[in-house]
Amino acid sequence: MRKTNYHMHTKRCMHASGSDEEYVLAAIEGGYEEIGFSDHCPWKYDSDFVAHMRMPLSQFDDYYQSIAALRDKYKDQISIKIGLECEYFPKYMKWLEEFKEAKGLDYIIFGNHYYKTDEKRIYFGTECEYDHMLKAYIDEAIQGMETGLYAYLAHPDLFMHGRRKFDELAEKKSVRLCEAAKHLHIPLEYNLNGALYNDVMNVTHYPHPKFWEIAAHVGNDVIIGVDAHEPKAMMNDRYRDEAIAYLTSLDMNIIDKLPEKH
Template identity: 55%
Template sequence: MKTNYHTHTTRCMHATGSDEDYVLSAIKGSYQELGFSDHTPWKYHTDYVADMRMLPEELPGYVESLRSLREKYRDQISIKIGLECEYFPTYIHWLKEKIKEYQLDYILFGNHHYHTDEKFPYFGHHTENLDMLELYEESAIEGMESGLFCCLAHPDLFMRSYPQFDRHCKLISRHICRTAARLHIPLEYNIGYVAYNEAHNLQTYPCPDFWHIAANEGCTAIIGLDAHNNKDLETPVYYNRAIEELKTLKIQRVDSLSLITNH
């Protein structure tokens, strides 16, 4: 089955294409199931306003729009409604209320910040030293153990800013992969950055060193587009290549995620 559960919308302020454009592109790209997981809002205790996520008051419109598209295209594609969330212990109770209120299908774990973005910088740009690397590991493991998430998105995100895959990376990767395997949480083989990497001659993620460890630890993987442009869903080249890369690594690939059933 061809699926993608990592799809953003313009509400995150760094994506293009209407909600319906993503659905139409997914149909064109022969996807059987499309999951929307835009960056979650958080009901902050401070007056902090994030620049890469919807506001809490936008959440009802997000769900309403996707429900109506799910109904409109039900004979052509299955649509699931989720969010991509960090593990912010202070705000998890609020999130759980929203999951129940809107009967969301799933929650992706995007480990972008340590405990809250009100105080801590983005791991993708600021993991340049061992301290940040260890905070990345700590929140990744805490989040997976919370039981809230069905998948760890871009588990190798730290390689966007960490200088090279050294012994520290090896150690934290092993701990993250071991936890994911123990808890039966798939790791996302995120191909959203591949085109950028190729254009700039970089290798951030998927990071081959990380994925060799994932293979050795018996992890499962799911391919995620991290689509920020609906046209990403029409281009099969990176998806097909990812299938081959995971085969070469001998990692078991899954094509669907565990959905929330008890609301």
């Protein structure tokens, strides 16, 4: 299996650290063959809302140019793709589609973080404690995947951050999500930043074993995402090795490159 990772942030999102070059150097040091930057999408809002977990749109060109320069500088050592991690915000999807095309992004991944738009400040990660929000999370994840814009679904089991208990509804909704992803040929991401959080906080939020047992049963493709928020995450193989052993024990198909069609 090739060592790849398409989920990395930069300090522009205001909750990650390190320079762009430090991420690349750490990835080379860590033995990665191919990486992709997927910082949080700089949505263009209708309102004067200012998000605090993503770069403003005005910083996008710097993001792109900085990574493009590193891609050229290190081209003999590592392959670098330029992407974004984007939500599914129905009213802004036309903008996203045009933006992706106009800027020549290699790919975008789907991080279903907020309900409808983050202007409403409803974070699925915590709100899925409530049944109606878990249902909304799954509905929007499926609607988002149906757009065909995203290479894969990041941390599909994000809802377990707020849900805590993998109850009957979580099971039912997980089956629905996994079956939809399978039908649409969209891989699900096993998120290593979540694995780190589970370990450090001594909790089982996401990745959640009950979710992955369902995904294995449905037969989803899985891709491992470091979700790096600091360069050194690219040199820590512990969670990656554990994930590979675990997913292999579930007999899952682990993919090591971006899907062709996205």
